Amino acid sequence: MFTPGSKYLIAITGLSAFSLALYMLLVHPSALGAVALIGLVAATSLLTGITLFTRDGHAAEDQTSAATLDTPTPSMWPLVGAAGFSLVLVGTVTTPIVFIFGIVAILATLVEWTVQAWSERSSADVSYNASIRQRILNPIEYPVLAAIGVAVIIFSFSRVMLAISKDAGAIIFIVAASAISLVGLLISVRPQLKKSIVQTIAVLAAVGLVGAGIASMGFGLREDLVVAAEEDHYAHQECGEEKSEHFDKGVSETVSATSGADATIELVDGKLTAQVQGIEGLQDSITVRRANPSNIIFRNKDAGEFRLSAHLGKKQIADGVMEDVVTCTQLISEGAEQWLTLTINKPAVSGEPYTLSVPGVEGQSIVVVVP
């Protein structure tokens, strides 16, 4: 007959031994870490031994007292607390996240034990005491357990999805969902199904999912995502005449709330014209105030795909090295429109005005005057 205290110490010994093994095998071990963990194992085994030989003996005598008349229901908290303790130690030598998990587990254990201790002393009626305990702890146990369950599924599942290819992802997704529904259907049409079978299925599924999740995490992201993250290719504008592989993929064709825009640039019959807010008629130049974000809409009314490029002078990128400042819309098809926000800090150097033009359409440009 073990008391919760000795259970805790047994568990902590076991877990620290386990984490020592894990540490030596998986993490790049350092002498300090190893010493710490070995010390921990030694200390906890000693304490466990002492407790087992002394405290448990007393516990047997105490059994007459009212408070412990009925042994509390089997509790997982000693295990959680011990796990927390080991996690804290492992965390100090590995990563902070592990440390935080450990702290949370220890805090949870402390709360559970404190409330249990309180409630067990509150009256002579065990069921009443249990109800007091539940009143305090159920409100936190239900949502937290539910949340942990949900979090494990979400996390594992999303890791698996991230690791496999895009097409396989959709298939895996639908297969998983169908499997869930089918199992539900199966159980509901065969209510006489043995409980143990259902439990086995559930446990297997859970272990499988978590295992797959951890494995996928080790595997990392699928390749195209890694490449995308490295190259950031959608943000890299390519303002030339040709269609670029990434920047021109997936074109937006409409703009909402166009009423406040500074000017609308249209390509009609090979001609580039500007309609400026508030000014009658078509213009061949627009005024953009310096240091001020100005919104321009480009509308393509010609057959074929065109983009609007803004040539905004040069900027110095290193000593003596100048680079053209160019920004542009995507290649858009006939009837489509796109939004371009320009912020120009300096007036143009005389003789080299800023311009808006359409690559591939020669001799057409709108001068951007910056006073």
Added chain:
Amino acid sequence: MWFTLDNLATAHDTHEGAAHSSTGLSNVKLGMWLFLGTECLLFGGLISTYMLYRGRVGTGPRPSQVFDIPFTSVSSFVLLMSSLTMVLAVSSAHKRDDKSTNLWLVITALLGATFVGGQVYEFTAFYNEGMGFSTSLFSSSFYVLTGFHGVHVTVGLIMLLALRGMLKNNKVPGSRAETVEMIGLYWHFVDIVWIIIFTLIDLIPA
């Protein structure tokens, strides 16, 4: 998030009961419908924001560059399926079939969790493709809109699983069938909102 938790509370906060009600609806049900009405306005505001800003991408990716419509269609279908299983749970609850109720609640939650898992996957993928939360107006409004919906689903999941535990341990004060029905109402609402969001985001091109 508070709304939905409060709902769960609403679901048990009846003291006059249906017998006295002037409209014939129970207080809880009337309250739930009103709450869902207010939620419509909340999502209405978020959807308007998204519709206004979806074309404003700055130098970030555009919607059609990152969206994976086949995948989102599949995951929308999964969420719709969970509405079906929720209907089964509610009907079992009305038949006082505890075993089936529990089963279908869990199945609904699992399908819902699969959906949220899919959303987390998509968000991570988008992030890697260069679409961070503060990259552009489009990305901010996209994440806020779908994120709010995701939070609603997640809260629904926690309520479903907690309800399952409470039913099992006989902890539900008030009518069990009505409690399941209220959470069901919420769940269907969240599903319908997703159908609207999915249509606007993925099916109508920007």
Added chain:
Amino acid sequence: MANIENFATPSSAMGALKRPVVTKGWREWVFTVDHKKLGIMYMATAMFFFLVGGLEAVLIRLQLALPDGKILNADLYNQMFTMHATTMVFLFVMPMTAGFANYFIPLQIGARDVAFPRINAFSFWALLFGGLFINLSWFLGGAADGGWFMYAPNSGPIFSPSHGVDFWALGLQITGIASLAGAINLIVTILNMRAPGMKLMRMPIFTWMSLVVQFLLAFAVPVITVALFLLSFQRNYGATFFDVASGADPLLWQHLFWIFGHPEVYILILPSFGIISEVLPVFSRKPLFGYPFVVFSGAAIGFVGWGVWAHHMFASGLGPVSVAVFSISTMAIAVPTGVKIVNWTLTLWGGKLWFTTAMKFAIGLIVLFTIGGLSGVTHSVAPSDTQQTDTYYIVAHFHYVLFGGAVLGLFSGFYYWWPKMFGKMLNEKLGSWNFWFMVIGLNMTFGPMHILGLQGQPRRMYQWTENRAGEGFFNLAFWNLVASIGSLILVIGVFFFLVNVFITARSGKVSPLDPWGARSLEWMTSNPPKEHNFDSIPTVRHLDEFFHRKYAEDANGQMQQIATAEEVLKQLEDNADAHIHMPSPSYWPIVLAFGLPITALGVIYSVPLAIFGGVIILFSAFGWALEPSTAPDTDFDPPSSGDTSKDVVHVG
């Protein structure tokens, strides 16, 4: 639970962990779910914030009394006017009307409590904590300084780097939660818990107006919730919703804000319309003229109120079509408002008027609100509005509407219902002083602002300059000084009210059962009402049920008294219900509400704190969900004998 006698009672250490079923002292208030106690707490909270907001107003007026005022610096002044408006709108008028609605709606419709008593308690605590949270910013680096309308992008982190706007946004989020929960609660109460025979068109007009207000709240608050979320995400998490360099449209905020903000105006004013629609008939000794018209005009205001928001944006450059349309819809809303004024005047017409303080305030509302309403019509004319908007003319307009309208209505309600709430009469003589000082003070403060505005003094300026004040004795400097003096007179008026409350509490006259010869159900119970309101729920056969139980027409068509109020009450008590189950007090509402500001603080300062707050919210929400509304036997100490019902107390 078979043998209750064998229980050892829980130790005292366990006291805090048990359900607070029987409460005394402060616990009686803190854990209560009784709509009347909550109503009183709402009112007390609102009154506290009224004084805070009033102090801010006085500082503003002192600063502006003379040119180039030096009392406040620009930064402090901007915080002051932002917080004055925020406090008065969200923390005074709204909670005060919520207090009245909480206290009187169940009484007026013959219910024993609201539909969800614990949600009711939660609403109150969330409001209180939200209000305190917003004001906490004064001590943590400065309050919000962007105006209560908080236009983007001026509210962004670059233009307002202190945490004031964060406190403001999150605090309003919390009070918004309170309003939303309260609105759903009261709508369900009104729709579902009316006494037998209380058809919708027999409901007292205050209940009707409150119903409209709760619908407005339920649908307006979510919109501001969205706007505030966008603002918080921008300020705290780097989103770009109002960042123009990323292509954002600052008008998005204005639309979201005013779609909430315009219905909000009716949320503030309609309850007072309801109150004086109760008071005028009582003291005119005749029913409200055109009850259905008043009801439908209230509903019409609530409905059309959704289609006028852009009249706050006539100067924003919306384009002529929107401007013209919103201009016309704004004029349209003047019609139902005019209907109300006509009906009140015609209620007085041919009556037998008794000028109590409540009546004086009600008549004051008719006249002063009319001025505010008419100045509103002048700037529904959009071109004219482009001259007047953002000048003191607008300040004059909405203070006539909100002070001359909403606040006078609330004071009318205090004097009218004080005996009902506390069983004592407020002193009528002091009441008279209170009324005249307030009316003179408010006309002196806000009247000159019409002139200031029309002669070109813009709002929200921390200083005005003599340069632009014009010439002559009655120049803008003169009127600024008059307005400042008027504000001090207004303060004296409010002071008289506080003195009156104090004196009444100590040595006020005990109220008779029916001091005013009232007409509606809330007077068909003792003063103050018992915890369960009515010993037996009355069956309603008329609009103005109470009046018709007391009076009937004789053969000549003259109204004659057929019963006294005491006799009517006695009849109810004689048929008292044997057992009345009332909901039990609970810890959870206040704990849940407390989690909100903790989370909000965490959002501003540290994520772990936000998580901690979230845990509190989750914990108390589930604690709540697991707790039955009425406490079971085991919650009592010693455990109850199995019958938790309270015995009906017989009065008289």
Added chain:
Amino acid sequence: MLTRVIGRLKPLILGTAGTVFLASCATNAPQDTFQPKGPNAQKIDSLQKPVFAVAGIIGLIVASAVVYSIIKFRDKGQPIPKQSHGNPALEITLTIIPALILAVVGVFTFRTVFDLNKTSDTQMIINVTGQQWWWEYDYPTNNEYGITQPIITSGQLVIPVGTKVLLRETSRDVIHSYWIPALNGKRDAVPGRITLNRIEADEPGIYAGQCTEFCGLSHANMRMEAVALSKEDFAKWVANELKPYVAPAKDSLAKEGETVFLNQCTRCHQVNGLTREDGTPVIAAPDENVWSGAAPNLSHLMSRNTFAGAMFDLLTPECRSDVWKSESATFGEKYLAGVSEPCLNQTDLRGWLRNAPEKKPMYANPALLADTGGKYRGMPNLGLSESDIEKLVAYLLTLK
């Protein structure tokens, strides 16, 4: 009895009330909304005056009805009145009458709204940019008015009389609102959007205005003035603005001032034509430390009457009132004289150069500048020595 007396005295009372109201207003308030000086403001005025009159009459009717009831129906011991619930016919009548009045007002409003938004007959365009807490005006080229190169100025908007001017407004930071009451109603300058505002002045003069959308700390100090000049005077003004830069004479105090200016001021302020010693033109670039990075162009500073967002006068009070109060015939000449040394308001200008944020609040809490990426708004305290200030003032005086 009393009621009959009141009835007879009504015209008298109304007349007195009207007179008292008019007499109780300031005379010559610079921003009076009832004194239109141009066709746009005039249109608003002719719409709002009748509306005010109608509102006033309705107000009096309601007030009289209430007062009458109070006197007539006070409790004199009469029996409890009949419990009448109203009179639907009367109700409907009293609903329809105000609806009809508003319908009439609505028709006129509708017409005026579209009238005021007409831009097709614009004769001159000026781009107006709001910034915390001043206005910038740039005039695109316009051959009809001799503007051969874009002109850029601030503080005072100069327009020719009798010309339909379109202001294309926007803002560099927060929302501002442009308002010259004598010329037109206000129009917000919204960042990222262009809003349109048409003004036209009937006669020469200075028309005061004030930013009317709350725009932060110094909102109260963001003023503007519109200066209307006759067409000939306007041409002279344009010619002066287009005049090339004249460097101060060698070894003069002003020349030393130019050096100080080059070192201290050109980070933000542009003076067209100013060159460095090596002859390269100085182009002021938005400074990294300044939010939204642009400051008033000072090319012809002394041709203006005000500085720092029209908050301070460049003219001494005497000289200022000489210009403001001159007859419209002589106004143009006096205005075009600009600021001469004896007329220069030395106190405010020196104070401004010494410590600008002290004269006009720019940022609430310098400690929080770090939170905004260390960006100043408005002119910082440059810590200039008195001798530098002396030199700068001398230099600025040459910027005619």
